[in-house]
Amino acid sequence: MQGPISRIRTAVAATAANLxxxxxxATGRGAGGMIGxxxxxxxxxxxxxxxxxxxxxxxxxGTNGKSTTTRMLAGAVGTKHNVATNDGGxxxxxxxxxxxxxxxxxxxxxxxxxxxHVPKVAERLxxxxxxxxxxxxxxxDRVGEINSIERALRAAVMAHPEATVVANCDxxxxxxxxxxxxxxxxxxxxxxxxxxxxTNPRSGGHVVRSxxxxxxxxxxxxxxxxVDPLPDGREFRRPTPKYAxxxxxxxxxxxxxxxxxxxxxxxNRGNAAQAIAxxxxxxxxxxxxxxHAAAExxxxxxxxxxxxxxxxxxxxxxxxxxxxxxxxxxxxxxDADGVVIxxxxxxxxxxxxxxxxxxxxxxxxxxxxxxxxxxxxxxxVRLTYGGIDHDVVHDAIAAIRACPPGRVEVLANYTALLxxxxxxxxxxxxxx
Numbered sequence: 001m002q003g004p005i006s007r008i009r010t011a012v013a014a015t016a017a018n019l020x021x022x023x024x025x026a027t028g029r030g031a032g033g034m035i036g037x038x039x040x041x042x043x044x045x046x047x048x049x050x051x052x053x054x055x056x057x058x059x060x061x062g063t064n065g066k067s068t069t070t071r072m073l074a075g076a077v078g079t080k081h082n083v084a085t086n087d088g089g090x091x092x093x094x095x096x097x098x099x100x101x102x103x104x105x106x107x108x109x110x111x112x113x114x115x116x117h118v119p120k121v122a123e124r125l126x127x128x129x130x131x132x133x134x135x136x137x138x139x140x141d142r143v144g145e146i147n148s149i150e151r152a153l154r155a156a157v158m159a160h161p162e163a164t165v166v167a168n169c170d171x172x173x174x175x176x177x178x179x180x181x182x183x184x185x186x187x188x189x190x191x192x193x194x195x196x197x198x199t200n201p202r203s204g205g206h207v208v209r210s211x212x213x214x215x216x217x218x219x220x221x222x223x224x225x226x227v228d229p230l231p232d233g234r235e236f237r238r239p240t241p242k243y244a245x246x247x248x249x250x251x252x253x254x255x256x257x258x259x260x261x262x263x264x265x266x267x268n269r270g271n272a273a274q275a276i277a278x279x280x281x282x283x284x285x286x287x288x289x290x291x292h293a294a295a296e297x298x299x300x301x302x303x304x305x306x307x308x309x310x311x312x313x314x315x316x317x318x319x320x321x322x323x324x325x326x327x328x329x330x331x332x333x334x335d336a337d338g339v340v341i342x343x344x345x346x347x348x349x350x351x352x353x354x355x356x357x358x359x360x361x362x363x364x365x366x367x368x369x370x371x372x373x374x375x376x377x378x379x380x381v382r383l384t385y386g387g388i389d390h391d392v393v394h395d396a397i398a399a400i401r402a403c404p405p406g407r408v409e410v411l412a413n414y415t416a417l418l419x420x421x422x423x424x425x426x427x428x429x430x431x432x
Contacts, residue, residue: 006050013044017101036101037094048093049124051100055084057109057125058282059118061153062133062174064324066091066112067300068263069133069271074110075293076279079286081108089301092117108283115149119156129164129282130157131274133189135173136196136323138350146173150201153177166278168270169239172197172207172224179236185281188244189270192330193323195358200226200236243277245269250276250291257291262298267327302421308431309397309424311405312338318417320349322358328411329359334367338403342373342396342416349413353378361386372399373416396420397427 021036040047058077060070067089074085084103086095091112099111113121115135122130132153137146154177157165167178170191178184191197199206205228225237243252245266250257250273257276259269272294279285279293299305303318315336319328332339345351353375361369361383369390371379376394383390393399396416400408412420424430 006044006046009044010047010050013040013047014101014104016040016043017098021098034090034092034094034098037090037097040097040101041094046124048097048100048121051097051104052109052125054126055107055109056128056283057111058129058131058278059111059113059122059125059127060131060133060278061113061115061118062131062168063115063136063138063321064327065133065267065271067303068268068297069131069275070110070112071297071300072272072275072294073131073278075296076275076285076290077108077110077283079289079293080283082106083108083110085110086112087301093121096121115153118153119159122156122160127160127163129166129278130160131278132157132165132167132174132177133271133274134168134171134191134193134323135177136193136321137355138321138323146196147201150176157181164278164282166274166281168274169241170224172226173201175239176201176236179239184239185243185277186239186241187270187274187277188241189273190245190266192267193326195322200228200230202230202236203228243273245273252277252280252287254287257287259291260295262295263300263304265327265331303417305432307424309400309427310429312400312403312408313406314400314408314410314424316417316421317409317411318414319411320414322355325355325359325411329361329363332409332411333407334364336409337406338370338400338408339364339367340370340372340396340399340403340408340410340412341379342399342410342412342420343371343375343379344373344413344416344419345375346415348415348418356382361388364388370399370402372396373412397423 017036017040020039024035060066074083077083084099084106086099091114096111150173157177161182165178165181165184167184168174168189169186170188205226207224207226209224223238230236248259250259259272261268261272275294276290279290280287306313306315317328319325345353369388371390371392376392380392393402
């Protein structure tokens with residue numbers, strides 16, 4: 001319960017945040033998703049908890065798929081509630097505060113949350129649910145060693161035994177996070193990338209997998225188990241899922257539902273499965289309404305969209321780390337008239353691009369690729385060793401124009417895609 005001084009501080013912080021957001025938009029500096037929250041937190045350090053106000057909240061976290069899953073879940077929960085959500089992808093403290101300010105009249109909260117920020121955000125909002133997607137290596141210069149993130153998330157989730165935890169049982173690290181929680185809904189959402197979970201994160205020893213398949217209709221993994229037991233002697237093994245993706249269907253306690261998504265790829269079917277499970281289990285949304293809401297999502301913050309540049313239809317895909325790149329590569333149309341891959345190494349991307357050597361670019365076969373972005377030369381070296389025919393054109397717009405007219409697939413990491421979208425709007429022959 002806030003006292004009068006706290007209420008005044010919160011009101012002043014909210015007013016200042018709204019002014020900062022409006023100024024950012026008016027001057028063309030951005031949508032204001034971060035600046036408002038930064039200003040509010042500087043004035044009232046407790047504003048996130050104050051804005052939460054005891055409303056039921058769910059935090060969606062993981063290395064890949066946070067924005068997509070959050071968008072799907074917000075749509076599903078929105079069939080029953082007025083929802084506050086950070087649909088612009090601003091998933092750290094400032095962005096979450098901005099979302100709560102914008103949704104102050106909502107009666108439910110659906111937020112994507114950066115893995116490093118989950119413990120503090122959960123402490124302030126006391127979430128009714130967590131959605132745990134996957135955990136892989138990402139931006140080592142910012143995030144750090146993956147097992148330390150697993151331990152921090154495990155502690156954060158265990159600090160909320162009353163919450164519902166929707167967790168991907170195909171991911172070893174995610175399973176470790178949720179393994180001891182008393183209220184877990186296990187979902188078989190698939191694990192296309194397994195390079196960061198070859199050992200038991202709790203007691204060492206390697207992990208054995210069986211029936212691992214990677215075609216587009218794969219169900220994920222039929223089983224995995226750790227050779228060494230947990231310190232207390234228990235076996236550490238893949239739990240039995242309550243919901244499972246099987247091809248293009250979701251199998252759950254209410255039967256089978258068709259996943260007719262507008263977003264491509266196996267990974268997005270896994271995202272949809274977890275969003276649907278969370279909506280049903282944590283918010284009581286009817287299954288058919290949750291499935292329909294997930295199917296309606298057709299782009300996420302400009303990702304997966306097709307825009308037009310002169311005679312070229314440009315399909316935009318985002319990838320941020322080895323796991324995300326591997327999934328995104330599976331979505332690229334190999335029969336397109338041109339393929340551009342753009343790589344930057346700025347703060348939002350991670351400054352270390354050694355991950356390029358973990359991605360199987362060899363799968364491009366005879367497809368010609370144009371390497372673009374600030375680190376196009378690094379990418380070109382990797383493509384050379386992969387035997388992929390390529391050109392180097394650092395400017396992404398020029399790289400697209402270097403492709404033949406027709407459909408051009410563009411795969412870019414975070415700042416490369418952001419810069420490209422901004423540059424496209426300045427071209428005379430651009431159409432959204």
